[in-house]
Amino acid sequence: MTEFRCLPDHLRPLADKFYRSQRSAMRTRAAHQVWVAERAQIIAALCLQPMAHGQWLTSLLVDAEQRQQGVASALIERALQAVDTPVWLFCHPDLQPFYQRQGFEPCDQPPDALAERLRRYKMKKILNVMAR
Numbered sequence: 001m002t003e004f005r006c007l008p009d010h011l012r013p014l015a016d017k018f019y020r021s022q023r024s025a026m027r028t029r030a031a032h033q034v035w036v037a038e039r040a041q042i043i044a045a046l047c048l049q050p051m052a053h054g055q056w057l058t059s060l061l062v063d064a065e066q067r068q069q070g071v072a073s074a075l076i077e078r079a080l081q082a083v084d085t086p087v088w089l090f091c092h093p094d095l096q097p098f099y100q101r102q103g104f105e106p107c108d109q110p111p112d113a114l115a116e117r118l119r120r121y122k123m124k125k126i127l128n129v130m131a132r
Contacts, residue, residue, distance in 0.1 A: 007036055014036070055087045087132045105130060
């Protein structure tokens with residue numbers, strides 16, 4: 001059975017340990033609300049960062065052996081249940097259909113703070129902005 005929870009600040013290092021175990025450069029920050037999916041141990045994580053009258057969803061990662069089982073979808077849904085403001089994310093174009101199934105739509109006008117980050121990130125990556 002998969003359990004979903006928001007980690008208290010003092011347990012945030014567990015999410016960082018999970019990211020490292022997956023050979024990911026993702027890390028949590030003090031401003032993040034960190035959500036995890038657990039089956040005896042963390043199998044997925046994502047971060048929500050307050051941003052411009054909403055939240056920025058970052059660092060979604062599912063354990064390589066747990067993918068294609070609906071874990072990411074369920075974690076997103078659980079994390080966003082208590083959010084009553086817009087949520088934005090950046091994604092590779094190949095992931096856009098996945099996020100659309102989660103209720104996100106392409107966004108042409110992200111908040112200024114995100115637009116600036118996107119401009120910098122696009123120097124090295126192809127990314128789309130989506131909002132829900």
